[in-house]
Amino acid sequence: MDMAAAKKLNENPHKLYFKSLLYVERWFTSTRFEVIICDQEDNLVFKSNGPLHYYNMPSMEADIRALMRGLDEATLFGINHISIYCPPRHLIFEYLLGISYPKEKEIALLMDDVKRIRNRFRSSKIVMMFEEDVKFVSRLSIETCIICLENIRPELMFSGCEKGHRICLTCAKSHIKVKLLDGMIPNCPQLGCKSQLSIVRCGEFLTENLCLMWKQRIKEDSIPIARDFTVHTKAARI
Numbered sequence: 001m002d003m004a005a006a007k008k009l010n011e012n013p014h015k016l017y018f019k020s021l022l023y024v025e026r027w028f029t030s031t032r033f034e035v036i037i038c039d040q041e042d043n044l045v046f047k048s049n050g051p052l053h054y055y056n057m058p059s060m061e062a063d064i065r066a067l068m069r070g071l072d073e074a075t076l077f078g079i080n081h082i083s084i085y086c087p088p089r090h091l092i093f094e095y096l097l098g099i100s101y102p103k104e105k106e107i108a109l110l111m112d113d114v115k116r117i118r119n120r121f122r123s124s125k126i127v128m129m130f131e132e133d134v135k136f137v138s139r140l141s142i143e144t145c146i147i148c149l150e151n152i153r154p155e156l157m158f159s160g161c162e163k164g165h166r167i168c169l170t171c172a173k174s175h176i177k178v179k180l181l182d183g184m185i186p187n188c189p190q191l192g193c194k195s196q197l198s199i200v201r202c203g204e205f206l207t208e209n210l211c212l213m214w215k216q217r218i219k220e221d222s223i224p225i226a227r228d229f230t231v232h233t234k235a236a237r238i
């Protein structure tokens with residue numbers, strides 16, 4: 001980043017949008033965060049989403065953790081002035097303004113953490129989102145799957161690759177199935193990425209049969225000597 005761009009980032013107020021979502025599939029539940037940072041003219045500066053936890057987290061806790069993620073990202077970007085856009089009619093808006101206080105201890109402690117992170121900024125404003133802000137943000141949060149090229153909601157995207165490459169769940173399932181039936185260990189479909197997919201992460205939405213097949217492939221892959229031996233004995237017999 002050049003000096004002028006860095007100065008612009010530091011001095012201009014930025015908008016932070018955050019939310020959490022619960023993603024439930026047949027074998028698979030996770031709580032995810034979504035964070036979007038825009039400049040004053042609504043140009044996208046940063047966007048991130050991912051799992052907060054692999055279980056169903058209470059929604060207030062999840063939203064606060066999503067906000068903390070967003071504030072952390074904004075600090076990393078060197079942003080000094082932030083406007084925190086709260087989802088409409090959300091209690092977090094009242095907590096942030098100090099109009100009301102959380103009754104549960106865990107939530108109160110999390111809000112203390114938020115306060116500490118907010119102190120890192122030279123200014124942080126609290127704004128309640130209008131319907132048009134909500135629409136604007138949901139347009140920004142759409143992702144494109146590299147396989148089917150469809151525009152997909154982030155909670156329907158999936159990453160089993162250690163580098164974080166993402167494809168939609170439908171494509172993930174068929175990609176893994178094709179690879180396994182071809183006798184291969186499923187790799188990441190991103191061009192140029194050599195990572196193998198994680199059987200633990202993917203196993204959560206695969207059928208038992210495909211999981212067994214995958215484990216079998218890993219087993220076969222780890223005993224190349226035994227395979228060579230079989231080939232040789234066969235050759236010797238001929």
Ligand SMILES: [Zn+2]
Binds near residue numbers: 146147150172
């Ligand atoms: Zn896809």
Ligand SMILES: [Zn+2]
Binds near residue numbers: 162188190193
């Ligand atoms: Zn990858």
